[in-house]
Every structure is written in structure tokens, then in C-alpha cells.
Amino acid sequence: MSANILVVEDEPAIQELLALNITQAGHHPIRALSAEIALDLMRETIPDLILLDWMLPGMNGLELARKLKSDALTKNIPIIMLTARGEEYDKVRGLEVGADDYVTKPFSPRELNARIKAVLRRRAPQMTDDPIEFNGLRLDPTTHRVIGNQKTIDLGPTEFRLLHFFMSNAERVHTRSQLLDKVWGDRVFVEDRTVDVHIRRLRNALSISGHENLIQTVRGAGYRLSAQNS
Amino acid sequence: MSANILVVEDEPAIQELLALNITQAGHHPIRALSAEIALDLMRETIPDLILLDWMLPGMNGLELARKLKSDALTKNIPIIMLTARGEEYDKVRGLEVGADDYVTKPFSPRELNARIKAVLRRRAPQMTDDPIEFNGLRLDPTTHRVIGNQKTIDLGPTEFRLLHFFMSNAERVHTRSQLLDKVWGDRVFVEDRTVDVHIRRLRNALSISGHENLIQTVRGAGYRLSAQNS
């Protein structure tokens, strides 16, 4: 299970080390020398995890974390903070803004990888009972209602679960087999292509509130719920 | 919907962090540095939720949890355990003594808040003895009467409890097994489908005041009392 990991670190040597590590762990590093560059890169690809240096030129790590966590598009991305040695204070502040873990420099590659693995595992798409809103569409698990632009959208059980999953994990591409795992559950003797059909039904239902383009096809990969139109 | 949350944690920094989080989530933290202090505080105020550190000086978290769960006064208070990372064993023991959830340190504020929210919401929907009115229908638990549009509605005991529960938790979808739990009680050998029949009888009775559509079927999920028609 490979993941895209964004490395935000201004010191080239450390960044190189991090990237190497990530590659060896079977993941794919994306490098950014500053918070600004990181934000730029994220317009293209939303990473699965961010390694974020505490001290950065320009916008520092703390600010970036806060910014990311306040944006619906990025707030679900786990963040691991890289902090200088010794500052106990960091821990509190870091967790405060929503970092998921932290590593103090100097770190051992093994420790870093362990943390990455832990965080990625913990990232298990979580479907809570909280109402979710995305792009004018509102889904409430407790009342089992979906409303978009004042229109009630009628969904079958599977479509509801599918949409619930998508809204809980927006902006992320899910393969068909991932969807089968998460939405259909374990008892899957179901064909991959069945997902396509349900996607169509869901899109169809969503069209009555003008949300037909909310779920996008990523050719060769799967599907994604996104506000963007590309 | 604010709640009192008792935080039992001996490390001041973590306690501070927890308290901050709780406040930001719109709740009210009550702090205790030890299990003994916690017990003391609970003589004054019974909290709605307890965040309980696993390791504590003196009486540890596990013992406290066990103690609370064995006391009629406190056994219904949900408990979220805070455990050190990695101990898989904790989970079993913790849930064994009746903890409702657990969070491993270090935790992200978002995760913690999500759990708090979930546990608080999971709190058993309660049926009070206060008269309830909904959509022109009035139910009075003390006189055991139901009136809708000047018409007295005659209900059997089970139908009455069923309606009482629905009116106490309007708009919310309840599965058949939830209804069996809450309306029929704990020790039932009753089939799921039996609920359907009672729903029909209730609907039937409600139809004399024109409220036949008040209880709606949510296919694949359960039933819901709602004023809306869709």
C-alpha cells in the first residue's frame, strides 16, 4: 500500500535523507523546500501524509499546519511534525493545531518509518455519525438524509453508504477494490465493475441537486469525490 | 449541547492540552490529577463523560473504571481511556471493565474530539416523563394518553412505548434492533420483523388523526419519525 508523502523541509541534506527513507519504505516522496511551495504542490496532488518541519523560512510549520487543518480540502491529511531536539513545548503546540504525531531531530530512520506506518494505518477511513457537508451537499447519517440545494436526495442503502464514504474521504482517489472493501464490506463476491454501476446510480441521484459532477472518474485508478471540475 | 467532562490525568501538560481541547469543542472540563481526587469531585458533580488516563499514581485508571462501573450512580457515565502507545493488551482490558472507547497517546485533537462527540452522541437516547408535542401530536407519559387534532388515540402498551421513544428521538433513524433494545427492553427473544408489525399497528392507530405518515420507513436502515414527507 504505497502512499504519497509530502516532505516540507528547507534543509536539503535532511530532505534528501527523508526522501530516501520514504522511498525505501515503499512510498513516494514529494519534496517542498518551503510552506509556500508545499501549498502550490498540493493544488496538483493531495498527499496521503505530510512530514512537516517545525522551523521553516517564510511561513513556518505551525502556521502551515493550522492552515491545512482549517481547510476542508486538506484537513484530513495526517501530519507528522519534525521538531528540533528538546523542546517539550512543541509537543503541546503541535498536537494543538492538529498534528498527528511528531518526531524529534535527530531521528533514526527506523523510528521515522515506524511513525509513518502507524499514522498511515491509523488513517483508516473513518465513517463517523457526524453530519458531513461538502460543496453544498449535506449528509446526515443519524437521520439518513442527504440534502443538496434544498432538495432531498433519495438514495438506496448502498448508494448512501457509498456517498457517505466518499464524503468522509473527499478529494482522495479510491480504487474499485478499496470501495468494495470499505462500502460493501468483507463478503465480497462482487465484480469490480459493479462499482461503476453504483457510481452511475449515485451520480444520477445527485443530479437532481446539480451535483452530477461531484464524483469524478480517474481513468486507470478509480473514483474521487471532488469540488473541482477538472 | 454542552457537557461536563471529567479529565483524570496526572501529567499537567497533557491535562492542559485536554482541557483546552474540550473547551474548544464547546464542553466544560473538570480536572483531576488522580483517581482519588476524581472520586471526590464526583460527589459534587456527576460528569457526562470521563477521560481517564490508564496510568495514574495511586489508584490507576483501570481500577477507577471498574469501581465506577460497579456503582449504580456512576455506571452509566461513558469512559474514554487514554493509553500509552502500542499496548494492544490495554484495549481488551479496558473494554472489559466497561470503557466505551480508548485513545492512544499521542493523540490528535481532532481524533479526540471525534471520539468525545461520538461517545456523547451514543449516549442512550432518553425518554423522560415530560409531555412531548410533535407535529400536532401530543403525548403525555404521566397520563398515558395521546392526542392528535382533538382526537384521542388509543394505543396498546407496546405501541405507546414505541411512539414515546420515537417522539423523544424525532428525525432520527432507528434500526430494528435499536428499537427492540430501547422499547422492548434488554432480554428479548423477539424477531426483528416483529417491529414491522408494531409499526403498522402504530401507523394504523395514528391514522385517525391524520398522522399516518409520521413514521417513515427508511429502506435498509430502519424507521424514523419525521414531519417531512420524503
Place this chain on the structure above:
DNA sequence: AATTTTTGTCATGAATTTGTCACACTATCA
């Protein structure tokens, strides 16, 4: 004890949902 009410279960049929297929369509690349 007799009667009435309440309750749980079942069988049936209606309505909806679901998985799959065949075929149309589209992007991509040689």
C-alpha cells in the same frame, strides 16, 4: 371462567434494490 385485548410469528405478495451482462462510448497511444 369467560371474554377481550395485546402480542409475537408467519406466509404472501408487492416494491425496491442489487449484481451482472451486452453494448456504446471515450481516452490514449502506436
Place this chain on the structure above:
DNA sequence: TGATAGTGTGACAAATTCATGACAAAAATT
């Protein structure tokens, strides 16, 4: 331009889910 693999779509039969009437056991009432 064709070839090819990936995706959209309509149709359809099977499976699931629900509403309903009937019925006998249990409980409450007379």
C-alpha cells in the same frame, strides 16, 4: 487513423426488504 483498454449506460433477472392480513398464544379484564 485504428487499435485497445477503460468507462458509461440501459436492461433484466435474482435477491432483498417491507407491508399486510391472519392466527394462535399470552395477558389482562370482566
